[in-house]
Amino acid sequence: MTVTVRDLRLEVPADVERFAHSRHLALPYVLWVPQAIVHRQAHTHPDAHYRSLVAEEDGETIGTAQVGLAYDSPEPGQGYLNVYVRPDRTRRGAGALLVRAAEEHLIARGATKLFSWVLDEPGNRAFAERHGYRASRSAHFLRLDLANGRLPPLPDLPPGVELRTAADFADDPRPMFELDAETTSDEPSDIDAEFTDYEAWLQETWKHPLLDLDLTSVAVVDGRPAAFSAAHTDRGTRYATAMTGTARAFRGRGLAKLAKNASLHRARAAGYKEAFTGNDTDNEPMLAINRSFGYEICATEVRHVRELG
Template sequence: MTVIVRDLRADARADLEGFARVRHLALPYMLLTADSLAHDLAHMHPDAHYRPLVAVADGEVIGTAQVLLVHDSAEPGVGSVNVYVHPRHTGRGAGTLLVRAAEEHLAAHGAVRLYSWVLDEPGNRAFAARHGYRSSRSAHFLRLDLVGGTLPPLADPPPGVELRRGSDFAADPRPLFELDARTTADEPSDVDHEFTDYESWLAETWRHPLFSPELTSVVLVDGRPAAFSAARTDGGRRYGTVMTGTAQEFRGRGLAKLAKNDSLHRARAAGYTEAFTGNDTGNGPMLAINKWFGYEVCATEVRYVRELG
C-alpha cells in the first residue's frame, strides 16, 4: 500500500474531515474540526507560510502535519512542525515522509531551528530522536469531567472587581487583544511571541470558529481588563480553555481563578461535558489552579528541537 504526502486541499471536504479525524484519534485532548482547519488555511498570516500536509494511502488520510514559521517570534528563522499519524497506520513510513516534506518547506523559507511537540511515549520519542530532534521542555494535557466532577462554588467578586463575558467586548475587542498580548509575553515557552498585529489577532483568534466569546470570562479591576479565561468549543460537548492569564500588576489576587471558575460554571450550564486545557510543566501557579478545579493530567507531551543546516 503506497503512502503519498501532499498539501491539504482546502476545497476538499474529505481532506479537511480526514485531517481532523486523524488529529482527534492521535491527540484527543485538543479541539480541532474541519471548519477550524479551513479557517486557519484562509486566515493564517502570510509570513507564517502555513502549509498543512496529509499522508494518504488508498484514498484515506492516515497522517497529518501542521507546518509553519513562527512569524511573531522575536527570534527569526523559527519553524514549527507537528506530525500525527492514525494509530492504526503507524510504522508504515507516513511520519517520516511528513517530516521530510515539512523540513524542506520550512528550510526553503529560511527556518534554521524547528520545534515539534511529541507525545511522551517511547515510540514517539524514539521517532523524534531518529530524525535528529533533541528533547526540551514538557507540558501536560489536563481534563476535567464537567458532569461527574464538582466545581468550586462561585464567589462574588471583591469591591472594585467585575466579571464580564468576552461577548461584551464585541464592539471593540482591542482591550482583550492587549491583555492577551501582555499575559502571553511571559508564559513559559521555548519560543517568545510578540503579539503586535491586531488585525491578525482578530482573524486568527477572535473570529476563529472554535472561539466562544460567550463562554470567555474577563475580570475588570476598576474598569480595566485585568484577567481572563479564553474558551473554545468544538460544536459538540467538548470545551477547552486555551489561555488563562492575569496582567502582571494584578497577580496574586485570585483573579485568574475567578475568571476560569465563572467560565467553567457557564460551560457546564450550557451542556458541555468535558473540559480540556494544557500547561507547561514549569508553570506551577497555573497547574495549582487547575488542580484546585479538579483537572487531572491525561497526557504529557515533550517539545523537541532540531537545528537545520
Template sequence: MTFELSGAHPARHHRVLVAETADGEVVGTAQTGIAHDSPRPGQGYVNAYVDPARRGLGAGRLLLGAAEEHLAARSAVDSYAWVLDEPAHRAFAERNGYRPGRSAHFLRLDLTAAALPALPQALPEGVELRPATAFAADPRPLFEIDSESTADEPGDVQADLDDYEDWLTHTWHNPSLDKELTTVALVDGRAVAFSAARTDGATRYGSAMTGTLRAFRGRGLAKLAKNTSLHRARAAGYTEAFTGNDSGNDPMLAINRWFGYEICATETHYTRELGTQWPSN
C-alpha cells in the same frame, strides 16, 4: 482546519501535508510553518501524525523530510515538534535528529462529576465580571491582556502579540472562540484578566488562554474568571473541559488542580537544527 488554512498569516507559511499510499489511502499528515510571531527569527514547527495501523511504511519520515524542506526554503534555522510522551513517538523523533526540550501537560475535567469550587457570594470591591460579548465593539482591552500574558508564558518558542489586526483575524474571529463563556474580570471598569473559552458547540470546552495584566496579578482574578466560565459552561451543557500547561508553569498547574483537572497526556517539545545532516538510520 479550514479556518486555520484559509486565514493563516502570510508570514506563517502554514502548510498541511498529506501522505497517502499508491491506491490513495491517506495514512498520515503534518502541519508545518514558521513561528512568525516569535521574537527570534527562523523558528519553524512541524507536527507529523501517522495512522497507528499504518506505521512502518516510511510515511512519517517522508512527511518530516518534506516539512523540513518547506521550512528551510523559508529560511528557518530550527524545526520544533510536539511529541507525545510515549516510547514509540520519542524514539522516532530521536532517530531523526530531534532532541527534547520542555514538556507540557494536557488536563481534563469531567464537568458532569467534578465539584467545582463555589463561586463567591460577593465580588471584591471594584471587581466585576463580564462575558467577552460585552467587548464586541472594542476588544482591544482583551488583546492587551492576551499580549502581556503570552509574553510571560514559559516555553521553548516565545511569542510577541503586537499585531492587533492579526489578533482580530485569528483569535477574536476564530469560530471556536465562545464569547459568551469567555469571561473577563474588570477592576474599577478596566479589563485586567480573562479566561478565554473555545468550544465545539456540543460537549467539549477548552481553555484557550487565562491571564492577567502584570500590575494586577496575585489577586486571584484569573482564577475567578476561569471558575465563573467553568460554572457557566457546565450550566450550558458542556460535559468535558480541557486545558494545557507547560510542565514548569507551577502557578497555573496549581490552579487547575484546585479546579479538579487531571493530567490526561504529556508531550515534549523536540527540536532539530536545520542544515545539519539527517541521521543515516
C-alpha cells in the same frame, strides 16, 4: 500500498473531515473541528508560510502535519512541524515522509531551528531522536469531567472587580488584544511571542470559529480587563481553555482563577460534558489552579528541537 504526502485540499470538505478525524485519533485532547482547520489555513499570517500536510495510503488519511514559521517571534528563523500519525496506522513510513516534506518547506523559507511537539511515549521520542531532534520542555494535557465533577463554588467578587464576558467587548476588542498580548508574552515557551499586529490577531484569534465569546470570562478592574479565560467549544459537548492569564499589574489576586471558574460554571450550565486544557509542566501556579477544579493529567507532550547547521 504506497504512502504519499500532499497538501490538505481545503476546497474538499471530506478531505478536511478526514484530516480532523485522523488528528482526533492521534490527539483526542484537542478540539479538532473542520471549520477550525479551514480557518487556520485561511487566516494564518502570510509570513508564517503555513501548510497543512496529509499522508495518504490508498485514499485513506493516515497522518497529518501542521507546518509554519513563528512569524510573531522576535527571533527569526524559527519553524514548527507538528506531525501526528494515526495510532492504528503507524510503521508505514507516513511520519518520516511528513517530516521530510515539512523540513524541506521550512528550510526553503529560511528556518534555522525547528520545533516539534511529540507525545511522551518511547516510540514517539525515539522517532524524533532518529530524525535529529533533542528533547526540550514538556507540557501536560489535562481533562475535567465537567458533567460530574465538583467545581469550586463561585465566590463573592473582591471589591472593585466585576466579571464580564468577551461578548461585552465585541464592539471594541482592542482591550482584549492588549491583555492577550501581555499574558502570552509571559507564557513559558521555547519560542517567545510578541503580538503587535492587531488586525492579524482579530483574524486568527478573535474570529476563530471555536472561540465562544459568551463563555470566555473577563475579570475587569476599574473598567480595565485584568484577567481572562478564553473558551473554545465544539458547539456540542466538548469545551477547552484556549488561554488563561492575568495582566502583570494585577497578578497575585486570584483573578485568573476567578475568571476560569466562572467560565467553567457557565459551560457546565450550557451542557458541556468534558473540559480540556494544557499547561507547561513548569507552570505550577496554573497547574495548581487546574487541580483545584478537578482536572487530571491525561497525556504529556515533549517539545523537541533540531538546530540546523
